[in-house]
Amino acid sequence: MTDRRTHIARILAGLPDLTDVTGVSAMAEERLAQGDAAFLADLGLVLAASLDSPGATWQYRSVFDRLVRLLAVTPGAENVRQALRLLAAAPRNGRNGDRLAASLLASGHRPADLAAAFAGPASDELRACLVHELVLRGVDLSSIPRISAWATAPHFTHHPLGALPLTRSPLEAFAALPGYSAQGGCHALPYGSLDSEQLTTRRTAAALPPATETTTPELTAALGRAVANWAEESNGRIEARVFEFATPLPVESVPAALLTLGLDCLTDTKPSALSVSTCPPADAWRVLFAAASTGGAYNSGAHGAYGRLAAWQSAAALADTTLPTAEARATACHWFGFDAPTPWFHDIAWDFGLATLTPDGRRLAVLAATDTD
Template sequence: VSSAEVAGKELDRYTASLLASGHKAADLSAAFTGHASEELRACLVHELVLRGVDVAATPGIAGWATSPHRRHHPLGWLPLTLSDVEGRADLPSYGTHGTSHSMPYGPSESPEPAVIGDGRVPSVEETTGQATATAMATAVANWAEGSNGHIEARVFDLSEPLDVGSVPNTLLALGLRCLDGAGDKAPLSVAVRPPAHAWQLLFAAASTGGAYTSGSYGAYGRLAAWQSMAALAGCPEGAAADEVEARVRDCTWHVFEADTEWFEQVAWDIGLAALAPGHRRLAVLAATDTD
């Protein structure tokens, strides 16, 4: 792994996941004193963080993990402890006969139809910018780039505060491609969920990949999940991790699904809507993939 002939970012990410899943943190301190790439070390730090290890207090690892130069690495934006939003991430299990991991998304066996009332939907203006759409889709980008998936990421400004109970009506009125045909023939299901639920969906999508991708593994999967959450929540570019977490907590998060032609309805389907504080901004991310 440490030899120049086989060095590479993808290998470093995979190796870090393997090492963190199969060894105690104390045994892995050798990677931070011997011949190992900075990329492997950075990935290994956050693979351990995801497994609940206090890397800042682990001899042999703490010095590297807390050094100022670490912040210049892309993963340096991430804190060295898990937040409540992240909770206990679902991580893969490795064995001699293969790998297994959970898939927290996909069509529900018996989705509850949303209550579509007569509440007035305020006038809406789409404000999606390319940079924002790309950032929102970070966690699911691999579904489209390396597999058969497609993504819809859009942002809407509302003329007046939107009542949480009117979100289903509003989703149907936005002209979303993913919900084209939703209604009587393809009932819409919408539910309010804690931000931790949204994070888990995005982390799984980014870290484990889609039908034909292996994802970015734990460290970069963690970063991608937060990048998508930040954009969905409307955080300014360059916001610090604690600022993003505070904003994410203040949003109202919804998951939605409908048996439309857009969703593949196989095993990889995500529908997320984030209602920002003040209820005047609604961000929607939908993704689907198939084998």
């Protein structure tokens, strides 16, 4: 024990003089490979006690984050236990700390091993995020009594994530979840044209029923919940609007309608340049989830649990309903993906256009978003 403490003290004493911490990281990886997860946690706990002190340097935070990541993505019940020790002692690192930690843990460990978070030291926020990270991965929570008991307790209904179902919807089955390793992570960018039935775009304004815009500030916020982080934390631009038609709008007339509604994202677009495709609700949800969970050009998004919430909030607003009936209503609606080579879209990597027509054909909601680095 004395040798361990001496080793840790020596590491801490040398940290401020390092120009990079790769050597410390390599040592931690080696100790973990040898089965000594407790050493990483012990080192991290000493670091955690100093992270908010005036003398703490960037090396402290870098090594601490690395230790958490190593424990969180390396499978093993003992690694979970030690990761939880570290996370319980860490200063609150903004709203993103528990969200990222839950995503890392859910990606790297067996659900049964993660049950330790619902008995030992862990914040309720980490637990709430873990619940929905597991749901997104198709885990049957009822098979893990400790997690199920926590998730179905009355207290959880008052949490922001408590409004979400505890089983995965068929619309969520193809959610693009990130992949993590000790070195970093990766995620999909499922934007751009959707591989669905292409609709012909013609200017038939005279045949279209009259439309009235019914957008309100509240609707704009609700429609854009999935991409709000693009605008708030990056360079994103969002257009979210709703239109009511005097008589039902035929599905085949949606492309023409999009050109006549005065959308900023389609200004001066010629019919031949507009691409509109029908798409399954699951494809639309996948785009909304990716936008919310992974973020735009300069941010990392809300991660899985809160990304799930934001995606359903946008889907519900697009489908003209509320969260409790969002899945059924979204499935009944007609969904479309669209894009066009206009100056509004940055056309780099983070661009999409979605439109939703209600089953009666009387309401068309539009959400377009773009971001740039």
